[in-house]
Amino acid sequence: MAENVHDVASLIVTTLGDVDTMRLQKLAYYSQAWHLATYGTVLFPDEIEAWTFGPVVPQLYSAHRGAYGVRTWVRGDPRRLDDRSRHLVNWVLETYGQLTGEELSRMTHAEAPWRHARAGLDDSERSNEPIDPTVMKEYFSRLRMSPAEAVSAAVGNARLEGYELSASTAKQLGRIATGESSADDIVREILARYHH
Incomplete structure (x- = not known):
């Protein structure tokens, strides 16, 4: 120090x-x-x-x-x-x-x-x-966490603030964190479900 x-x-x-x-x-x-x-x-x-x-x-x-x-x-x-x-x-x-x-x-x-x-x-x-x-x-x-740790922390923080995220939402967050999908891709998937 x-x-x-x-x-x-x-x-x-x-x-x-x-x-x-x-x-x-x-x-x-x-x-x-x-x-x-x-x-x-x-x-x-x-x-x-x-x-x-x-x-x-x-x-x-x-x-x-x-x-x-x-x-x-x-x-x-x-x-x-x-x-x-x-x-x-x-x-x-x-x-x-x-x-x-x-x-x-x-x-x-x-x-x-x-x-x-x-x-x-x-x-x-x-x-x-x-x-x-x-x-x-x-x-x-x-910012130092692995994608899995980051998703777990985000889900935990949401829970502390009174929001319960579903398993499918956590999976979507994981896809974003690993770079498998972009946030825009996930938003498009969610919107597509509401348009059907």
């Missing part, structure tokens, strides 16, 4: 060089999310909030406020990260680092943790609602 988010930011900037601040924020967010999903613990203790343009760590924002980009990050020390945390952040940079801040922002808008924190708000409304680490862990853990 990092002492604080600045250690992670320092590693990101040291690795990538010039980084626009929106990209820095989203890479810190994805580092936290994947650390939660992989190791079950936070990478840094600082809160992440669901701002208009996606997840933002206020402690980072206060350090780069007014700057479009940064070249160095002297507030943190990447050496304070243990080997597995450093390895995970480097994996995040390899996976997401080529994307722009705007692309990363759009991705976060499509994902459950940001949407959950902003429930009931329009995308353009201001908010400083925290993003729940438990929701981050659950969402990103599902």
Whole structure:
């Protein structure tokens, strides 16, 4: 674990060089999310909030406020990260680092943790609602699952929310998860049953 988010930011900037601040924020967010999903613990203790343009760590924002980009990050020390945390952040940079801040922002808008924190708000409304680490862990853990595990988790989550899915629906979800069928194919099959 990092002492604080600045250690992670320092590693990101040291690795990538010039980084626009929106990209820095989203890479810190994805580092936290994947650390939660992989190791079950936070990478840094600082809160992440669901701002208009996606997840933002206020402690980072206060350090780069007014700057479009940064070249160095002297507030943190990447050496304070243990080997597995450093390895995970480097994996995040390899996976997401080529994307722009705007692309990363759009991705976060499509994902459950940001949407959950902003429930009931329009995308353009201001908010400083925290993003729940438990929701981050659950969402990103599902991305690591096999298709069978993902379907089982989805059926279980539906049950927790009061919905009972039939065996045929679970089978259809499995076909989507394995790539055997697309979601559009399944929707067409369902609609065809209602038209007969």
